[in-house]
Amino acid sequence: MQPPVILAPGARNKQYWSDLWRYRGLLGFLAWRDVAVRYKQTAMGVLWALIRPVITLAAMWFIGWLFGSTVPAGVPRILLVAAATMPWQLFASVFDGVANSMVGNSNLVTKVYFPRLVLPLSTVVVSLIDMAISLAVLVVLMALYRYLPGPEVLLLPVFLALAVLAALGTGLYMAALNVKYRDFRYVVPIVVQFGLYVTPVAFGSADVYNNPSIPAALKFLYSCNPMVSVIDGFRFSLFGHEMPVHWPGFVVSLAVSLLLLLLGIRYFRRTEKGFADII
Amino acid sequence: MGAPIIVAQGLGKKFTLGAKREPYTALREVIGRKARALLSPGGKAKAGNEFWALKDLDFSINEGDRVGIIGRNGAGKSTLLKVISRIIDPTEGRAEIRGRLASLLEVGTGFHPELSGRENIFLNGSILGMSRAEITARFDEIVAFSEVERFLDTPVKRYSSGMYVRLAFAVAAHLEPEILVVDEVLAVGDAEFQRKCIGKMKEVSSGGRTVLFVSHNMAAIQNLCNTAMYLRHGKLVVQGNTPAVVAEYLRATDAGPSSDLAARMDRQGNGAVRFTDFTLGTPDGGELAAAQTGSAVVFRFDFQPGPGPVNNLHLAMGIDDVYGQRILHLSNETTGQVFARAQESTRISILVPRCPLLPGTYGFTLFSTVNGEVADYIFNAGTFHVESGDFFGTGRLPAGDQGAFTTEHSFILS
Numbered sequence: 001m002q003p004p005v006i007l008a009p010g011a012r013n014k015q016y017w018s019d020l021w022r023y024r025g026l027l028g029f030l031a032w033r034d035v036a037v038r039y040k041q042t043a044m045g046v047l048w049a050l051i052r053p054v055i056t057l058a059a060m061w062f063i064g065w066l067f068g069s070t071v072p073a074g075v076p077r078i079l080l081v082a083a084a085t086m087p088w089q090l091f092a093s094v095f096d097g098v099a100n101s102m103v104g105n106s107n108l109v110t111k112v113y114f115p116r117l118v119l120p121l122s123t124v125v126v127s128l129i130d131m132a133i134s135l136a137v138l139v140v141l142m143a144l145y146r147y148l149p150g151p152e153v154l155l156l157p158v159f160l161a162l163a164v165l166a167a168l169g170t171g172l173y174m175a176a177l178n179v180k181y182r183d184f185r186y187v188v189p190i191v192v193q194f195g196l197y198v199t200p201v202a203f204g205s206a207d208v209y210n211n212p213s214i215p216a217a218l219k220f221l222y223s224c225n226p227m228v229s230v231i232d233g234f235r236f237s238l239f240g241h242e243m244p245v246h247w248p249g250f251v252v253s254l255a256v257s258l259l260l261l262l263l264g265i266r267y268f269r270r271t272e273k274g275f276a277d278i279i
Numbered sequence: 280m281g282a283p284i285i286v287a288q289g290l291g292k293k294f295t296l297g298a299k300r301e302p303y304t305a306l307r308e309v310i311g312r313k314a315r316a317l318l319s320p321g322g323k324a325k326a327g328n329e330f331w332a333l334k335d336l337d338f339s340i341n342e343g344d345r346v347g348i349i350g351r352n353g354a355g356k357s358t359l360l361k362v363i364s365r366i367i368d369p370t371e372g373r374a375e376i377r378g379r380l381a382s383l384l385e386v387g388t389g390f391h392p393e394l395s396g397r398e399n400i401f402l403n404g405s406i407l408g409m410s411r412a413e414i415t416a417r418f419d420e421i422v423a424f425s426e427v428e429r430f431l432d433t434p435v436k437r438y439s440s441g442m443y444v445r446l447a448f449a450v451a452a453h454l455e456p457e458i459l460v461v462d463e464v465l466a467v468g469d470a471e472f473q474r475k476c477i478g479k480m481k482e483v484s485s486g487g488r489t490v491l492f493v494s495h496n497m498a499a500i501q502n503l504c505n506t507a508m509y510l511r512h513g514k515l516v517v518q519g520n521t522p523a524v525v526a527e528y529l530r531a532t533d534a535g536p537s538s539d540l541a542a543r544m545d546r547q548g549n550g551a552v553r554f555t556d557f558t559l560g561t562p563d564g565g566e567l568a569a570a571q572t573g574s575a576v577v578f579r580f581d582f583q584p585g586p587g588p589v590n591n592l593h594l595a596m597g598i599d600d601v602y603g604q605r606i607l608h609l610s611n612e613t614t615g616q617v618f619a620r621a622q623e624s625t626r627i628s629i630l631v632p633r634c635p636l637l638p639g640t641y642g643f644t645l646f647s648t649v650n651g652e653v654a655d656y657i658f659n660a661g662t663f664h665v666e667s668g669d670f671f672g673t674g675r676l677p678a679g680d681q682g683a684f685t686t687e688h689s690f691i692l693s
Contacts, residue, residue, distance in 0.1 A: 004375045004376060004377040005365065005375070005376040005377075005380075006373060006374075006375055007290075007362065007363070007365065007368070007369055007373060007374040007375070007376065008369065008372070008373035008374070009368060009369055009370055009371055010368075011373070025405050025410050025411050026405045026406060026408075029401060029402050029405040029406075030402075033391055033394065033398075033402055036393075036394060036398065037391060037393045037394065040393045040394075040434075041393070107388065107389065108388065108389050108406065109366075110366065111366070111384045111385050111388040111389075112364075112366065112382065112384075112388055112389070112406055112407065112408075113364050113365040113366050113382070114406075114408075273367075273368040274368065276361070276366045276367045277294070277367055277368075
């Protein structure tokens with residue numbers, strides 16, 4: 001028999017993390033629901049999962065070509081852009097999904113108990129499924145250009161995980177704030193839209209770090225963006241030493257993203273008991 | 280009788296009323312409030328907006344108990360279930376729960392309209408806390424209970440509301456937790472299915488599981504529960520064996536025919552009309568304190584039209600006995616008197632030429648639509664009394680335990 005549950009104001013739930021594990025089935029079902037529902041009553045169905053990344057990719061490639069960002073020799077521009085568009089889309093979709101996960105499921109929050117982290121985590125699973133489709137597109141592109149990545153490609157999952165962590169931390173903050181102040185519903189798309197311009201998607205980090213006209217302070221600020229390390233790492237793992245990582249910037253960016261994750265989980269855990277009261 | 284499985288000490292839950300009317304806060308207001316607080320230090324938020332939905336609750340529930348929780352609307356029954364189910368945090372006191380608990384506060388929580396019946400069984404089951412293996416093992420039983428085999432692969436958005444409820448309850452009925460918490464979910468669904476559900480819950484609880492059951496239906500409570508708790512204004516009035524607690528509740532049920540409908544917050548509908556008052560009267564316009572068996576009575580409902588046109592006004596009054604069992608339904612849809620235009624009106628009266636109800640207290644629920652859309656719906660809107668009267672001109676009426684109403688009849692010997 002499980003140990004007794006104590007209900008009291010501010011009582012710490014000692015079984016939270018084991019509960020979360022026990023509810024992993026629910027996590028899976030919720031993710032499955034979101035995927036299953038998405039393409040119901042659509043004529044093109046799952047094709048949409050392909051159309052979205054391909055169109056974004058084309059747009060980003062065009063912008064990079066227009067402004068003539070640096071492309072190392074031997075690397076097709078489209079692959080360089082793809083290597084950034086995909087992690088960025090992963091970030092954007094995790095961030096958006098997590099931030100709206102509580103409000104979008106308010107009917108569950110007010111009627112059933114489960115560790116509330118189940119909801120944001122289930123949207124992460126959905127985003128990862130989308131990512132898998134994008135990766136398939138990337139593999140096809142590489143085959144078309146007959147490009148074979150080096151052994152660095154084994155690091156790819158690490159950078160994917162980093163993208164998820166960065167998005168999860170900030171997203172959890174948004175999710176909790178969104179429960180109380182619906183203002184944050186409007187903040188999310190702004191972050192996603194604006195973030196694209198301060199993240200090396202259409203350009204490369206080298207364009208920033210090697211540009212003498214950008215002041216050092218601004219470069220530091222640039223490296224605080226958690227997605228900088230993710231995308232730099234992503235490109236590194238695909239193109240190896242053609243795209244060397246700017247290590248000091250990488251470390252700052254990584255630290256910021258871990259800090260955000262920690263703060264996000266803490267804030268979410270602290271406020272989640274009141275969600276059903278105010279959602 | 281087993282060991283205590285739920286123990287509560289001084290349990291209380293406070294709500295801030297402002298938060299209820301406005302479901303969420305705008306950041307702008309918070310900033311504004313903080314700014315004002317800076318300008319006028321010492322000024323605190325008004326304490327009058329707070330209200331205790333539960334206060335100083337001490338109780339203990341033993342393993343295997345089937346506990347009925349009764350009380351009027353707003354007595355804190357649902358809040359208590361939510362606290363015990365860990366959905367909301369208590370404001371003070373503490374409770375200890377010594378077993379795996381599943382709660383059913385709503386029929387079909389998490390049902391997705393686009394998904395098929397089969398898919399929703401799995402989704403809803405996992406939301407209620409069943410593992411995939413448990414659902415698979417009971418899948419056939421659930422389907423058989425729900426009687427929707429033929430539509431298993433149809434999206435539930437195409438289900439009739441009856442099918443929807445049956446499927447949803449079927450999933451919930453096959454939960455096997457140590458403690459089962461059930462809110463008033465049986466109010467929906469047809470009578471036959473309700474009987475089936477109560478039978479199923481009896482079966483569930485006879486297996487030694489603890490059940491907490493909220494209902495306005497005293498017959499269901501008496502049928503199902505061996506002990507009961509009576510809540511009033513958030514406080515526990517009495518806990519004990521069911522007949523005694525139910526008797527106490529019925530004694531305390533307040534008298535008076537009218538009810539101030541205007542003040543009711545727990546209403547649904549788009550507000551095309553809003554009912555403000557209910558009174559009993561005579562056909563010639565007089566007032567009545569109580570109806571009388573066998574005499575004419577008029578149920579008068581005053582309403583305010585909303586800003587839009589009030590076309591095709593429809594009103595239904597559902598009359599319940601003290602046990603919460605629906606015994607009569609009066610509706611201008613069944614009488615065929617549709618009010619095509621009611622913009623200029625402020626009152627609907629229902630004339631009952633010879634009141635068939637036997638002496639006692641009755642409750643009613645009010646439901647109205649305008650142009651086919653729900654305009655105003657107040658569950659358990661109020662109560663009224665019926666005094667004894669001379670229905671048959673013999674000075675005699677059936678005894679109080681012989682049903683809720685009588686009808687004209689005669690006997691023939693041949």
